[in-house]
Amino acid sequence: MSIVCEVRKRKKGTVYKFTVKVIRQHFKAIERMSFPDKPSGRAWAKQVEQEMLKQAEQELPKYESAQSRTGDITLETYLTHYLEMNDSLPVEEQISYRDRQAILFWQKSELKNIRSNEMTEQHLIDCLIKRRKTVTASTNHLYVSVLRRAIEWQKRTGYYFKNFITPDAMKELWKLKLVGKSQRHDVRPTEEQVLLLFEELLKGYNTAQGVVPYHHIMLFSIYSTFREGEVCRIKYSQLDKEAGFVIIEDRKDPSNKFGNHQKVPLPPECLEIIDRQPPFEGDDRIFPYKAQSVASRFSERTKRLGFPELRFHSFRHEGISRLFEQKMSIPEVALRSGHKTWEHLRRYTHLLHKEPPDLWGQCKRIENKYWAENELVNKQLLRAAMTLS
Template identity: 35%
Template sequence: MAYYSIEKRQRADGTLRYRCTVGVKEGGKYVYRENRTFSKQAHAKTWGASRVSDLETNGVPVANDSNKITVGGLLKRYINDPNLGGKSGRTKRYVLNMLLDCDISEIKLTEFSANHVIDHCRHRSAAGAGPSTVNHDVSYLSSVLVSAKPVYGIDYTNNPVIDARPILLQMGLIGKSKRRSRRPVSDELDKLLAGLEARGDHASAKIPFVDILNFSILSCMRIGEVCKIRWDDIDENQKAVIVRDRKDPRKKAGNHMLVPLLGDAWDIAQKQPKTSDLIFPYNSRSVSAGFQRVRNKLGIDDLRYHDLRREGASRLFEAGFSIEEVAQVTGHRSLNVLWQVYTELYPKSLHDKYQISKK
């Protein structure tokens, strides 16, 4: 039985759009869905009623009908595929779902061209998205287009993103994100720790902010990793912990690493109360939000929680650890990023070593 529904959505600029979804269910499960977005509700109703009538008359389109499938239709198949979209990271899933609400999703695959890709990037840039953000749109869209024929049997071989990319780079609409080098300076860290301690002492507070912040620096872990490590993953003999599914662009799951808990990191972990299977049983977003509130209250600019990971790696370099040894802590598979951090410190290290050699 075919049906249609209309959802009202508000864009960032305040204008209203009406998204009409047409679907077919059999045995309580969806066997077909498609949607289009309109500027007027009446147009959405007209299209929805027309598509329902067409589906009732002609049936559901076959999977490889490339003359009818749109970019949005392909995006949905990819997103709902457990072996593709189901294994995508949070950022990629967010971008792909965002693309469903963009005008390009309504274009037929057979008509989709480099011009459409460039127009999309122009609109995104005009709305305030930076080159690195727009580059995510382009990269993730390209990965979906590449899957059309081998995965879904859709006879569509052209990938306009490949043709558009050189022009987009030339126009400055896409580009790599700027490498950050921010670390806490002067007494920023002391102020943060004092502010977080005061926040943790509040009667309603349950999160040991100071312990988690210090552990994050010493272990060089992402806050999402900190809040997922388990007591069962502790290796008492090696004073280490298994960090599961560490971020790796080449491997989305099963990337487990045994990470040494150096110095006070081991003691901080051991002193946590064993009230849960997790060592730090807290929502990582709540930890980050608490950090941000204290940071903003103190007037500290442009310091992110993730910068603490760089702070931890920098401390290890300054202590004399090699790049390979630091990588065992940070979990970097490629040493390029670590090399960039190291080279920022290297001139100072050379001066220090020179002064020591003169004594």
């Protein structure tokens, strides 16, 4: 019997390949697996060696490999181990919130109790056919891609699940139109819609339970052109009011998601909106809210107010288009919006070729009139007012 470790240098770091071998009369077993660190590999090798010796002593006719043993687990079990492994990684290597939600969906789906040795392409097709009644083909594509990547991490998890989402299976899903490309969202809100939404969202904010100032975040998104995650991530400590700049940490970049900090100019309208935000003790963020919740609940409100076509992204889209209408150059717009190429900005140039309206000026008048005519009910604003007094 023997345990051998080979050290292999790769671009993404060192890999340790362990080989476990046990040879007895009428019994022979060999297993190999690669690991990103030596202790994990050694622990695996010792456990496998003990299992081999146990079977050798019983004179079993054939060694059952770790791959065949763990290959009989359910999809739910495999994904549980996958998430446990993901949570043990450094933050910058973990999957995104969106991908985690996809994994949680598959853990609860009708496929969850199907074992690896039983799973087929048809199981996936049947599941996606039912799911297409409630979601788009592009959403299906995203969720299938996340599941496919999770299953490809078998060696890192130490558990095996049959890779049933093959290239041929993907071709079949495309042919059946169960997966597809996402449609571009190019809707720009009208001036009337923005003013009406601002007034209604302001009323909704001035309640005892009011927490998120959606009316201000909407206007901030237009004038800053920031994504919802960026809006909810900027901090007072990284804001330079005099120079009119703020630092956005980890700005979205396909090739450099983490550590991509950018100094971005803020227009006077954004600085005025910031001045109207109540302080949050123990949180340095200007808008200390969950970006995912802000976007989803904002969409719920626009639907309820009769504008189902408007999403949170619609207002970022409006802001970028306004910059072009103000005759800003491509580099100037890209600095504010965070886009990397002209191709990504091209979709924002279906312009009206007119001077964009002063939305913040009109909204300020609406807000000042509202506070002059209505009693302050929002508990958060009341506490802030008492602190200042």
